[in-house]
Amino acid sequence: MNFMALKQPENSLLGSESDSQRTLYPYVTGTSVAALKYKDGILMAADMGGSYGSTLRYKSVERMKPFGKHSLLGASGEISDFQEILHYLDELILYDNMWDDGNSLGPKEVHNYLTRVMYNRRNKFNPLWNSLVLGGVKNGNKYLGTVSMIGVNFEDNHVATGFGNHLARPILRQEWHENLSFEDGVKLLEKCMHVLLYRDRSAVNKLQIAKITKEGVTIHQPYSLKTYWEVSAFENPAQGAIGSW
Numbered sequence: 693m694n695f696m697a698l699k700q701p702e703n704s705l706l707g708s709e710s711d712s713q714r715t716l717y718p719y720v721t722g723t724s725v726a727a728l729k730y731k732d733g734i735l736m737a738a739d740m741g742g743s744y745g746s747t748l749r750y751k752s753v754e755r756m757k758p759f760g761k762h763s764l765l766g767a768s769g770e771i772s773d774f775q776e777i778l779h780y781l782d783e784l785i786l787y788d789n790m791w792d793d794g795n796s797l798g799p800k801e802v803h804n805y806l807t808r809v810m811y812n813r814r815n816k817f818n819p820l821w822n823s824l825v826l827g828g829v830k831n832g833n834k835y836l837g838t839v840s841m842i843g844v845n846f847e848d849n850h851v852a853t854g855f856g857n858h859l860a861r862p863i864l865r866q867e868w869h870e871n872l873s874f875e876d877g878v879k880l881l882e883k884c885m886h887v888l889l890y891r892d893r894s895a896v897n898k899l900q901i902a903k904i905t906k907e908g909v910t911i912h913q914p915y916s917l918k919t920y921w922e923v924s925a926f927e928n929p930a931q932g933a934i935g936s937w
Contacts, residue, residue: 718770718821720744722755723894724856725766725825726884728868729834729849730877733905734827736766737881739889740914741896748896756902758909760785762830763799764902768853769822769841777820780809799828799835803845811843823853829906852884855892860884874903886917 720742727736742750755774756766759781767774784805788797797805803826813819819841827836837847850864863884872880878901889895897919902911 714818715770715773715821718773720750720753720771721821721894722753722768722771722774723892724852724854724860724888725755725768725823726852726856726860726864726881726888727766727825727827727836727850728864728872728877728880729827729836729870730872730874731870732874733829733903734764734834734836735874735877735881736764736825736827736902736904737885737899738766738768739885739896739899741894741898742771743894746893748894751896751898752914754900754911756900756911758902758904758911759802760788761796761908762904763797763802763826763828764904764909765802766825766827766853766902767822770820773820773822777806777809777822777824798830799826799837800830802826802828803835803837803839803847807839807843807845810839810841810845814842825851825853828904832906855888855895856884859887859891863887882917886919889917889919 722742723739725736725738727734736756738755740751740753741748742753753771755768756764757778758764767777785797806824806826810820821841823841824839835847836849836851837845838851838853839845849870850861850868852860867880881901885899889897897917898914899917900911900914902909
């Protein structure tokens with residue numbers, strides 16, 4: 693993980709063993725994740741950009757992962773902290789499997805676990821710099837929830853993180869309905885990702901779509917959205933702006 697050390701003074705009575713490390717600010721980050729319920733399960737979309745500060749450094753970063761038999765996780769924010777969360781979930785699923793009792797953790801249980809992890813790290817003033825989306829299907833019941841880096845969480849029929857919380861969710865509120873087919877759900881998510889691509893400097897047009905149903909998780913191969921940049925407003929976006937060059 694990318695940490696910066698906060699060193700104790702050399703004359704500290706506590707000595708070097710008390711030195712602590714914190715993620716003071718995120719280094720390599722991913723932007724928005726959008727997800728929704730459709731008639732057969734959950735659909736989730738995320739682009740594959742990884743920004744090093746304001747530089748779009750990486751363009752093949754996968755930010756959606758399946759967990760257990762019933763859950764799919766997507767994350768925006770610091771990539772190394774996301775990897776740390778994946779380690780936590782690996783241990784959780786391993787511990788659950790060790791019981792060998794025929795039961796398995798569902799998406800609601802995994803989401804509750806993540807809310808406690810994020811809130812606990814926030815209370816230690818060492819947060820995991822991520823916003824998470826957790827979806828899944830168990831016993832025919834669809835579940836979709838989100839949790840922020842300080843533990844704020846809720847469940848809904850559609851969720852989004854990052855810029856998507858401001859730009860994609862109005863579209864989802866207007867066009868989502870519970871009987872969406874897979875094709876219509878994908879088109880709706882692509883519409884959201886198009887808006888984010890045009891408005892978010894950290895977004896790229898290479899994205900992945902994932903779905904989870906009672907049959908399991910499918911993460912589709914990455915593909916590129918078709919874009920159109922000939923709109924007059926894009927040619928000179930600062931024209932007429934007060935104080936512009």
